[in-house]
Amino acid sequence: MDEATPRPLEKIRQDIDAIDTQLVSLLSRRVELAQEVGRVKGRDNRPYFTPERERQIFDKLEQTNPGPMRAKQLQAIFREIISAARAAEKPLVAAFWGPAGTYTHLAAIQTFGTSTEFVAQDGIADVFQAIEQGKVDYGVVPVENALAGVVPETLDMFPQTNVKICAEVYIPIHHHLASTAGSLDEVQRIYAFGQPVNQCKGWIRSNLPNAEIIDTAPTARAAQKALEDPQGAAICNSLAAQLVGIPLLVEHISDNPANRTRFLVLGYNEPAKTGRDKSSVMFNLKNKPGELVKALSAFERHGVNLMMIESRPAQRATFEYIFYCDCAGHRTDANLQAALEELRENALETVILGSYPYRDPLDV
Numbered sequence: 504m505d506e507a508t509p510r511p512l513e514k515i516r517q518d519i520d521a522i523d524t525q526l527v528s529l530l531s532r533r534v535e536l537a538q539e540v541g542r543v544k545g546r547d548n549r550p551y552f553t554p555e556r557e558r559q560i561f562d563k564l565e566q567t568n569p570g571p572m573r574a575k576q577l578q579a580i581f582r583e584i585i586s587a588a589r590a591a592e593k594p595l596v597a598a599f600w601g602p603a604g605t606y607t608h609l610a611a612i613q614t615f616g617t618s619t620e621f622v623a624q625d626g627i628a629d630v631f632q633a634i635e636q637g638k639v640d641y642g643v644v645p646v647e648n649a650l651a652g653v654v655p656e657t658l659d660m661f662p663q664t665n666v667k668i669c670a671e672v673y674i675p676i677h678h679h680l681a682s683t684a685g686s687l688d689e690v691q692r693i694y695a696f697g698q699p700v701n702q703c704k705g706w707i708r709s710n711l712p713n714a715e716i717i718d719t720a721p722t723a724r725a726a727q728k729a730l731e732d733p734q735g736a737a738i739c740n741s742l743a744a745q746l747v748g749i750p751l752l753v754e755h756i757s758d759n760p761a762n763r764t765r766f767l768v769l770g771y772n773e774p775a776k777t778g779r780d781k782s783s784v785m786f787n788l789k790n791k792p793g794e795l796v797k798a799l800s801a802f803e804r805h806g807v808n809l810m811m812i813e814s815r816p817a818q819r820a821t822f823e824y825i826f827y828c829d830c831a832g833h834r835t836d837a838n839l840q841a842a843l844e845e846l847r848e849n850a851l852e853t854v855i856l857g858s859y860p861y862r863d864p865l866d867v
């Protein structure tokens with residue numbers, strides 16, 4: 504068909520209607536099939552959220568997408584289709600570090616889609632406890648920011664609970680200035696807390712050098728404060744602004760627009776190997792010279808790529824440390840198994856926190 508001479512509107516819309524009818528019947532059939540999968544899972548006591556299968560679906564979509572729809576758009580649609588299918592198998596409940604509108608809330612929606620029941624928790628520790636006490640099926644917590652580094656509250660919870668990691672997700676950190684003020688000249692106060700202020704300090708210095716900064720955490724609460732103050736503004740994300748009902752006065756005020764945060768999805772699943780996986784391990788060592796080098800050389804000897812290593816004080820006030828590392832591969836991979844076996848011989852205690860599908864931090 505000649506692109507310059509489109510058909511009459513009515514005709515095109517008839518075709519769209521026919522496609523929508525087919526889509527609805529195909530989607531219904533897809534949900535029925537998921538329910539059948541759900542019955543198998545219920546019988547065999549297998550998890551309803553299977554990130555390794557979802558990753559396979561998303562990879563296939565990318566390979567078969569003929570366009571003109573963009574990969575991200577197709578992914579967003581399928582995230583919701585899978586979310587609805589999963590909910591039809593078994594309604595799942597996921598906790599996140601709240602209140603509503605935090606970046607962690609965004610990460611939870613990004614992982615589970617909106618056909619999931621989300622419950623906000625006051626703190627990171629509460630998310631771990633809600634899972635351990637069986638109040639929720641999964642939980643989402645931040646673990647590291649590309650600029651600010653690790654979130655110690657999250658790492659410190661692993662030795663205190665038996666909660667495991669079953670997926671990871673990266674969320675771009677896009678800070679906006681939300682305010683009911685008509686212009687920047689009217690803004691006298693900024694409600695925000697340490698990290699967002701730090702990440703926008705260049706912009707604040709150039710645009711609102713005289714504004715008073717009122718420490719308010721988290722960003723969703725800052726948005727609420729700004730709504731109540733006609734001369735106030737908040738640094739927040741678009742979800743918080745939308746939930747609170749405050750307009751964005753200036754969008755994208757972060758000094759580094761590529762900033763992002765990595766979140767962990769916690770639960771008791773043990774996702775199967777996908778071929779592109781990551782594993783998280785926690786260990787502690789004897790307080791003797793060379794122990795850390797010995798421990799880490801196990802990874803090198805078996806060709807396992809170490810992606811992150813972090814130490815945290817063991818919560819005993821004895822200057823002993825717990826090491827956390829992320830490495831490439833799945834716990835069932837032969838080279839990772841060999842490296843972990845060797846690590847176990849050297850370490851006092853070694854705990855695998857989970858193997859889960861690897862996500863490209865730059866692909867958000």
Ligand SMILES: O=C(O)C(=O)C[C@]1(C(=O)O)C=C[C@@H](O)C=C1
Pocket residue numbers: 537540541551552553554556557560584585586588589592
């Ligand atoms: O294949 C499965 O394991 C399903 O439960 C089906 C399905 C889907 O809708 O495709 C739904 C939820 C899972 O997390 C993965 C996939």
